[in-house]
Amino acid sequence: MPTWVPGAAGTLFDVDNLPYGVFSLPGEGPRVGVRIGDHVLDLAPVAAAEMLDVHHVFQEGSLNALMAEGHRVRSSVRTWITGLLTEEPERDLVEPHLVPLADVTLHLPVEVADYVDFYASEHHASNVGRIFRPDAEPLLANWKHLPVGYHGRAGTVVASGTPVVRPSGQRRGDPAPTYGPSTRLDIEAELGFVVGVGSELGTAVPHDAFADHVFGVVGLNDWSARDIQAWEYVPLGPFLGKSFATSVSHWVTPLEALDAAWVDLPAQDPEPLPYLGPGQVQGLDIDVEVVVNGEVVSRPPYRTMYWSPAQMLAHMTVNGASLRTGDLFGSGTVSGPAEDQRGSLLEVGWGEESAFLDDGDEVTLRYTAPGTAGGRIALGDVVGRVEPARG
Known part of the structure; x- marks a missing residue:
């Protein structure tokens, strides 16, 4: 299904991509987001609103907690995010948490171990x-x-x-x-x-x-x-x-x-x-x-x-x-x-x-x-x- 996010369909960052990163807004701490087009979806408030079992991992300042959950969770979270960004009924919940890429500061996404x-x-x-x-x-x-x-x-x-x-x-x-x-x-x-x-x-x-x-x-x-x-x-x-x-x-x-x-x-x-x-x-x-x-x-x-x-x-x-x-x-x-x-x-x-x-x-x-x-x-x-x- 095509994404409803304005300007994202057909770009190099459409819903078949959805890379993860860590971002912050002025006066706020870093947390996990996903890129769609020229926007970052702030995952923490959306996951909390939908009572996702792993909502806490999106509040972290690195991707490590999300990555440690393993293959099954990684796959299910991706399916959930794809649904958020393609299903029109989800738009009212999600759109307020889409942040223009130009407004965020991006950080090192992973706490590197070795x-x-x-x-x-x-x-x-x-x-x-x-x-x-x-x-x-x-x-x-x-x-x-x-x-x-x-x-x-x-x-x-x-x-x-x-x-x-x-x-x-x-x-x-x-x-x-x-x-x-x-x-x-x-x-x-x-x-x-x-x-x-x-x-x-x-x-x-x-x-x-x-x-x-x-x-x-x-x-x-x-x-x-x-x-x-x-x-x-x-x-x-x-x-x-x-x-x-x-x-x-x-x-x-x-x-x-x-x-x-x-x-x-x-x-x-x-x-x-x-x-x-x-x-x-x-x-x-x-x-x-x-x-x-x-x-x-x-x-x-x-x-x-x-x-x-x-x-x-x-x-x-x-x-x-x-x-x-x-x-x-x-x-x-x-x-x-x-x-x-x-x-x-x-x-x-x-x-x-x-x-x-x-x-x-x-x-x-x-x-x-x-x-x-x-x-x-x-x-x-x-x-x-x-x-x-x-x-």
């Missing part, structure tokens, strides 16, 4: 290998056997629009390292997956339990200081070159909104080990657009990713590591096979110094996917402007 970032694009990994190791094999020996990842810093995950301060650190020098602001500040266009239901310590999460644990998807920018990273990453991987900021969208797109976006993975050769579900998992057909200072510089396609979201989750927990509500894991840079599909400035400029970000530069990541109604839906944008180093 943050892990993967390296799941064969095209990105191969490009990086060729840039840094031109005389060697671009992929290391383990890359096609497991989703490579690193453990990031949950406390520096920030909401879209938060300024990103240029990080300082050690950089390779001759004969000794130097210290100062990064001169090779980069972005990585990614997707992030948000965990709703945790798992028991010591018990692996199988690949076919992905939807039981993952609540939804965010846009994600894994800001990267390439010069700091290059000096520190051997032998234990990224650290200060990644931990200064990770930006995510204000809106969390629930998995149900992406039902029409699942596609087969590219061929995986050699066949992964059984716990990774070879031939039983899928990727997502999500188009990404990288915009720097208003100019589109790349359009990476997520459907070309080598490792699937379910495989990343299965590998992250195969050793018995537990999940917690609010855990966030990133896909790694999304890059396709073509030159105009590269998801980092390192690749776009093929290592040239002029490709990296200057102070004052603004980066926007945009995402769209097939919607269940036959059109397209948008995931939340991710915006960040570079500020000069401090101190």
Whole structure:
């Protein structure tokens, strides 16, 4: 059924989308809302008026309480919201609680528990290998056997629009390292997956339990200081070159909104080990657009990713590591096979110094996917402007 909300029908935020976020109005505390068109529906008063069993979760300042309720509640709440926004008899109750998007302040939607970032694009990994190791094999020996990842810093995950301060650190020098602001500040266009239901310590999460644990998807920018990273990453991987900021969208797109976006993975050769579900998992057909200072510089396609979201989750927990509500894991840079599909400035400029970000530069990541109604839906944008180093 079409929505009765003025101006929402046929947009990228129609009723087949309905992403969740956390918003506030002047003088009021943050609470949970859902986006429809260019409005936010304030869910707390509507849920209380209808005596919904879980009405309390919409009064919280993050989505964590809602996400922890699990798959069944997530599905039933979505059905309830869809009814509110499409059934004319509900209009008198709901319309007073529709707030123009322009009137609200949006906040970080999730209280992030842990943050892990993967390296799941064969095209990105191969490009990086060729840039840094031109005389060697671009992929290391383990890359096609497991989703490579690193453990990031949950406390520096920030909401879209938060300024990103240029990080300082050690950089390779001759004969000794130097210290100062990064001169090779980069972005990585990614997707992030948000965990709703945790798992028991010591018990692996199988690949076919992905939807039981993952609540939804965010846009994600894994800001990267390439010069700091290059000096520190051997032998234990990224650290200060990644931990200064990770930006995510204000809106969390629930998995149900992406039902029409699942596609087969590219061929995986050699066949992964059984716990990774070879031939039983899928990727997502999500188009990404990288915009720097208003100019589109790349359009990476997520459907070309080598490792699937379910495989990343299965590998992250195969050793018995537990999940917690609010855990966030990133896909790694999304890059396709073509030159105009590269998801980092390192690749776009093929290592040239002029490709990296200057102070004052603004980066926007945009995402769209097939919607269940036959059109397209948008995931939340991710915006960040570079500020000069401090101190």
